[in-house]
Amino acid sequence: MNYTDGQLEQKSLKLRRSVVKWIKHAGAGHTGGSLSCIDILNVLYNRILNVSPENFTSPDRDRYVQSKGHAVEALFVVLADAGFFDESDLETLCCYQSHYVGHPTRKVNGVEQNTGGLGHGLPICVGTALAGKMDAKDYRVYTLLGDGELAEGSNWEAAMSAAHYKLDNLTAVIDCNTLQIAGRTADVMNSEPLVEKWEAFGWAVRRIDGHDIAALTEALRDPLEAGKPSMVIADTVKGRGVSFMEDVGKWHHGVPNDEEFAKAMEGFDMQLAAKEGALS
C-alpha cells in the first residue's frame, strides 16, 4: 500500500500506542527507546524495505537487523502491522514459553537475527551486504543502532570494514535519542561529533530529524553516495508521543502504572483525533 506522509504519521501514532499497550500488558519492556525509533521502523517497513511475509525466505529480500535489540516492542508492533504475525500474539509478550522475548529472536516471523547484546548488528550486516556484493544481488541491508550503543568497539571494527569494502548497499541508522540507562549519552560516554566521526571512517553521512517521515524516506531510500556505506543519524526524542515520558531517562525501561497508562492512552487518542481531523 502506498501511504501518504500524513497516513504514515497517523500509523506511527497507532504503533506508539500499541508499544505502550503491550509493555503495560507484559509489565516489562524498553519503552523510551521503542517510542523514539517508531518513525524509523515505520518508514522502513512501509516505504523502503522489499520484505514481506510472502518473500521473507527469498534470498533477494532486503534485510533489516535491529542492533538496538532492546527496542524489541517497536519491532514487534511494526512486524505485526506488516502482517508477519497477528498482533494478539503479543498477549504472550515475555510470558513463560512465549516466542515473544524481550529481545529479537528468529523464532518470531520477520526477525532476521537474534540481537540484544549491543554492537552486534553492524558486523552481521557488513557480512550480509558483502555477500550481496559477491553475488551481484540487488538487495539492501539496514540496521538500527542506539547512540549509547556506539561505545561498543565492535561497531567501529565494522565501520572500518564497511568502508573498506565500499558497501553502498548498507545503510545504518542511529536512533540518536541522547539518553541511555545511566543518563545523557554526552555525559556517560560522549559519542559526538557523530557526523565527523562517521565521515572520517569513510561513510556517507546525513543527519536528519528522526521523526520527519519525508526526511527519513529521502535519507533511507537510496545509498547516500555510490561506493560508500550510508549512515543516517536520526535525531529523536526518547519516549516520543507520551508527554511525561519525552526526554526523561527513567523511561528507558519503565512501565507505566495504571494512572500513567490511562494518561498515555488519552494522549494518543487526542493526537490521533487531531491527525484524523487533519487528514480528512
Add this chain to the structure above:
Amino acid sequence: MYSPEASALAEEIGLKKGKANLEVFAATVEALASSDPQVVAVVSDSRGSGKLGPFGAAYPKQLVEVGIAEQNLVGVAAGLASAGKKVFAVSPSCFLTARSLEQIKNDVAYSDNPVTLVGISSGVSYGALGTTHHSLHDFAALRAINNLHVVCPADNYEAEQAVRAAAVLEKPVFLRFGKAALYSLGSEAEQAFEFGKARLLRYGDDLAFIATGETVAHALLAAEKLKREQGLEARVISLHSLKPFDVDAVLAAARECGAVVTVEEHMVNGGLGEACAAAILEAGVGDCLFHRVGIPDEYTVTGSQADIFRHYGISMEGLFSTAGQMLERV
C-alpha cells in the same frame, strides 16, 4: 614433540608422520572452494598463520579480510552465512574463542548461522609466546554454548574429514587445530568419520585412554609401551567431538576397562575430562578408576609445546607412568 624413545617406538609400530592439521585444513578448504564458489574464508590478518596464502591467491574473491578485529570477524562471518555462504572464520583460537565469545554465542550459535569457526594454533601450539596466545579455555567456554559442535581432530585424516563434514552440516561448528606435524593414527578405511562418534584406535580392556587432538598420539604410544613393558592392554580412543559427545564409547570404556585416563591440551577444568567424568558418574559406573591429564589450574611453564606437554605429563612417558600408578592402586 616426542622423545627419542617415543619417536623410535612410533617408527617401530608403523606410525607415519603427516602434516600439521592446520595445513590439512587449508588444503581441504581450497579443494572445497575449487568446486563451490559459495565457500568463503574470513580472516583477521590470519591468512598466513592459517596457511591460507595459497587459497587467497587461487580464490581471491572467496577470501574476506577484516583486519585485526576478531569480533567483527565472527559477526561478518555470521552475516555472510545468513546470506548463503559456506563460511570458515579463521583466527588463532586464543583470540577467536575469547574476544569473540559473545559473537560466537549470539551471532553464530543462538542465531543459528552455519559458520565453521576455525581455531588455529590452539592449546599451547604457540608455546613460548606465552599465556596470551594459549587457548586452554576454549573447550570449557564453547561446551557451555548450545547449538555448536566442538571438534578437535587428532590427525590429518580426522582433520580433513572434519572440514568436509562441517562444510555440508549447515550448522555452527568449532574446529580446533594445532600447528605441529602429526602422526597418522589409523587406517582411513577402518572407521568412517562422524561428528559425535569417537574413533577407536586400539582395543584393550585393562584401561582406557580417552584423548583428543594432538595428545592422542602420545596416548597411543603409551598404550604400546604398557603392552610391551607391563603386558597391559590399553584401549585408545580419539574423542574428536566434545560436542556432540559419544557417551556410549565413554561408558563402554569405563565399564569394560574399569580405569579411564583422559588426556587433553586444555585446562582440566571444563574440558574433555570433566565431560567424561560426568557421563561415567551419571551412568552409575561408580567403580571406575579415573584420572584427568591436562593443564592444571595455573598459567603454564614457559617453553615450547613439547616442553609444556612433557612438563604436565602429556607424553608417552608421562601417560605410561600415570596409567601404571593408577593400576597399582587396585
